Amino acid sequence: MGYVAVKGGIQAIEESIKRLKYERLKKGTVLDSQQIEGGMRCLIDQVMSESSLYCETLTAMAIKQAEGSPEEAVFLLRAYRSTLPRKHYSRTVQSEEMLVERRISSSFKEIPGGQILGAAMDYTHRLIDFDLNKETDDEAIKWVCEYALESGVDNDQTNLSNLPKTLDYLREEGLISTCEINYDEPDDVTKESLHFPTSRSQRLQILTRGQTGAVTSLGYAALRSYGALHPTVGELRIGNLPIYVDSPFLEQNEDGDAYYIGEIKVTEVETLFPEEIQKGNGEKEIEFDIGYGICYGQNETKAIAMSILDRCLEAANPEYPIHNEEFVLLHIDSVESTGFISHLKLPHYVTFQSKLDSVRKTKK
Amino acid sequence: MRIEYNFAFFDEGSKREIRRATLKAVAIPGYQVPFASREMPIARGWGTGGLQLTLSLVGKEDILKVIDQGSDESVNAVNIKKLIIKTTGIKVTDETSEATIIQSRHRIPEIPLQAGQILVLQVPLPEPLRYYEPSELETKKLHAEQEYSGAWLMLFEQIMNYGTMSTGADHPAMVHDRYVMAPSPIPRFDNPKLNHSQALILLGAGREKKVYAVPPYTRVESLAFEDFSFEVESFQDKCCGLCGAKGVFLDEILDDLTGETFHQCNDTSYCLQRLNQKSAG
Numbered sequence: 215m216g217y218v219a220v221k222g223g224i225q226a227i228e229e230s231i232k233r234l235k236y237e238r239l240k241k242g243t244v245l246d247s248q249q250i251e252g253g254m255r256c257l258i259d260q261v262m263s264e265s266s267l268y269c270e271t272l273t274a275m276a277i278k279q280a281e282g283s284p285e286e287a288v289f290l291l292r293a294y295r296s297t298l299p300r301k302h303y304s305r306t307v308q309s310e311e312m313l314v315e316r317r318i319s320s321s322f323k324e325i326p327g328g329q330i331l332g333a334a335m336d337y338t339h340r341l342i343d344f345d346l347n348k349e350t351d352d353e354a355i356k357w358v359c360e361y362a363l364e365s366g367v368d369n370d371q372t373n374l375s376n377l378p379k380t381l382d383y384l385r386e387e388g389l390i391s392t393c394e395i396n397y398d399e400p401d402d403v404t405k406e407s408l409h410f411p412t413s414r415s416q417r418l419q420i421l422t423r424g425q426t427g428a429v430t431s432l433g434y435a436a437l438r439s440y441g442a443l444h445p446t447v448g449e450l451r452i453g454n455l456p457i458y459v460d461s462p463f464l465e466q467n468e469d470g471d472a473y474y475i476g477e478i479k480v481t482e483v484e485t486l487f488p489e490e491i492q493k494g495n496g497e498k499e500i501e502f503d504i505g506y507g508i509c510y511g512q513n514e515t516k517a518i519a520m521s522i523l524d525r526c527l528e529a530a531n532p533e534y535p536i537h538n539e540e541f542v543l544l545h546i547d548s549v550e551s552t553g554f555i556s557h558l559k560l561p562h563y564v565t566f567q568s569k570l571d572s573v574r575k576t577k578k
Numbered sequence: 579m580r581i582e583y584n585f586a587f588f589d590e591g592s593k594r595e596i597r598r599a600t601l602k603a604v605a606i607p608g609y610q611v612p613f614a615s616r617e618m619p620i621a622r623g624w625g626t627g628g629l630q631l632t633l634s635l636v637g638k639e640d641i642l643k644v645i646d647q648g649s650d651e652s653v654n655a656v657n658i659k660k661l662i663i664k665t666t667g668i669k670v671t672d673e674t675s676e677a678t679i680i681q682s683r684h685r686i687p688e689i690p691l692q693a694g695q696i697l698v699l700q701v702p703l704p705e706p707l708r709y710y711e712p713s714e715l716e717t718k719k720l721h722a723e724q725e726y727s728g729a730w731l732m733l734f735e736q737i738m739n740y741g742t743m744s745t746g747a748d749h750p751a752m753v754h755d756r757y758v759m760a761p762s763p764i765p766r767f768d769n770p771k772l773n774h775s776q777a778l779i780l781l782g783a784g785r786e787k788k789v790y791a792v793p794p795y796t797r798v799e800s801l802a803f804e805d806f807s808f809e810v811e812s813f814q815d816k817c818c819g820l821c822g823a824k825g826v827f828l829d830e831i832l833d834d835l836t837g838e839t840f841h842q843c844n845d846t847s848y849c850l851q852r853l854n855q856k857s858a859g
């Protein structure tokens with residue numbers, strides 16, 4: 215009798231879920247989520263960033279359950295996130311305090327503190343390494359020990375937990391307009407839904423949890439022809455940031471009263487956009503505007519694209535869709551876009567019947 | 579790592595926040611109240627708005643009915659029910675009159691709702707003006723100024739082009755002479771049931787993060803013109819092939835074997851109830 219599910223829906227679902235489990239296990243091996251945590255660092259970083267939930271262990275479990283689908287893994291973590299009471303906000307994190315692992319600037323050859331390449335795929339040839347097929351745990355441990363000895367003899371005295379920002383140099387020269395530090399409490403998009411026009415704190419939150427592909431594509435569209443001049447990466451840095459929470463038992467928290475609750479790895483990007491400034495006397499000057507990107511984990515492309523989109527949304531030139539905050543912010547969330555697209559798989563026979571009635575009436 | 583979920587999935591703080599938005603929605607019939615929609619274990623667009631309302635309201639004594647496109651057994655209805663049972667352990671039913679909360683996608687049951695019941699409708703697109711105004715900022719202004727000429731114009735153009743209002747499901751309605759509301763994609767057939775409903779009707783859009791309401795005994799009028807009235811879907815003299823019901827919303831079904839079309843109640847529990855009564859009487 216066709217598509218109409220009169221009875222039997224429950225059983226059909228049970229069978230479908232069984233089939234899904236079979237697909238996950240049919241090759242006779244079980245993926246250990248510790249192995250995912252060990253070997254799938256980039257996927258974990260991407261999923262944590264899109265989920266806006268920082269926990270490598272939970273993320274590895276979600277990736278296992280999702281059979282490696284990032285959209286499913288993000289979905290699982292976001293749903294889990296909904297069950298967690300929000301008890302504290304951390305203290306404001308100063309990114310100058312990052313313990314830097316990698317840091318590059320494409321604006322200056324020499325930057326105070328130096329360029330630090332760290333770990334990156336940028337400098338590898340993308341040739342499949344067939345030797346990885348034969349890699350063993352013993353070899354891996356041996357290599358890691360040797361590497362530790364080798365890098366232990368490094369004599370560099372640079373203090374990696376307090377590197378100056380590249381942009382400070384431009385600020386001192388007056389090439390970037392200085393701005394007051396904004397002490398307003400940021401809006402929390404997970405506590406209150408977006409309203410337009412948005413605040414910058416709302417925009418940055420939506421961008422940082424955006425789907426990696428969507429953020430990258432829109433950033434690329436702006437870069438290619440829909441709205442941004444060619445920016446320069448002032449500084450891209452990756453490293454760990456310490457997180458502190460005020461004591462809930464004290465009325466007034468002094469500097470030393472906060473609790474250290476752990477650290478998070480982030481990618482932070484500041485890009486520079488040359489901008490024409492009108493002077494009072496009719497003359498023009500060029501200064502730099504800044505785009506800002508920050509993501510959980512090592513997510514360099516997304517963070518750079520985020521900084522482009524941040525700048526585009528600040529400029530808000532009505533000529534370009536990428537400058538339109540509703541266009542960008544309402545369409546880059548993984549859970550929202552994949553959910554609504556996939557809902558087309560649900561039966562629509564009542565709505566279709568209703569449309570059919572209208573169509574027939576137009577034919578009369 | 580093993581974690582137990584809270585009653586009705588959410589933490590209590592989240593439930594309270596959703597209920598606050600709901601109270602505001604009841605206080606301003608037809609007005610779309612923004613709320614911090616949570617991500618759910620079912621996908622956006624699959625009823626997360628309705629689900630959040632249900633979970634925020636449900637108590638241990640409640641009896642729940644979930645239908646999707648008129649059917650208690652369709653995969654999505656089953657799935658939502660499974661999740662609610664798993665996280666609350668409450669009783670579920672197929673019978674409309676027995677339920678205290680009815681969550682539905684795209685239908686209002688055939689059996690009239692009673693005072694004390696709550697109907698939760700799942701909403702994909704809560705903004706009735708979105709069809710001609712893509713910007714949220716602009717539609718918000720239009721509602722504030724009660725500037726609905728675009729909605730009327732849309733219907734007028736349909737009449738001029740096709741000789742009929744070609745809205746299909748989700749035909750816009752005026753709530754209490756103030757807000758134009760998307761009734762969710764219920765067929766036009768169900769629009770009149772919104773008017774002076776004895777039950778509280780709540781509408782939840784999870785992805786679009788809006789809640790709105792039609793409190794009991796609220797005036798809800800489908801948009802139409804004095805000289806061109808609102809029409810529901812017509813099934814002429816057709817009746818249900820199973821129970822013989824007339825004047826209900828019917829599904830059109832193609833018989834695989836004979837290639838003929840026949841009709842059947844869309845509201846499966848209503849149909850079943852009639853069949854049971856017949857065999858008993």
Ligand SMILES: [Zn+2]
Binds near residue numbers: 842849
């Ligand atoms: Zn019937």
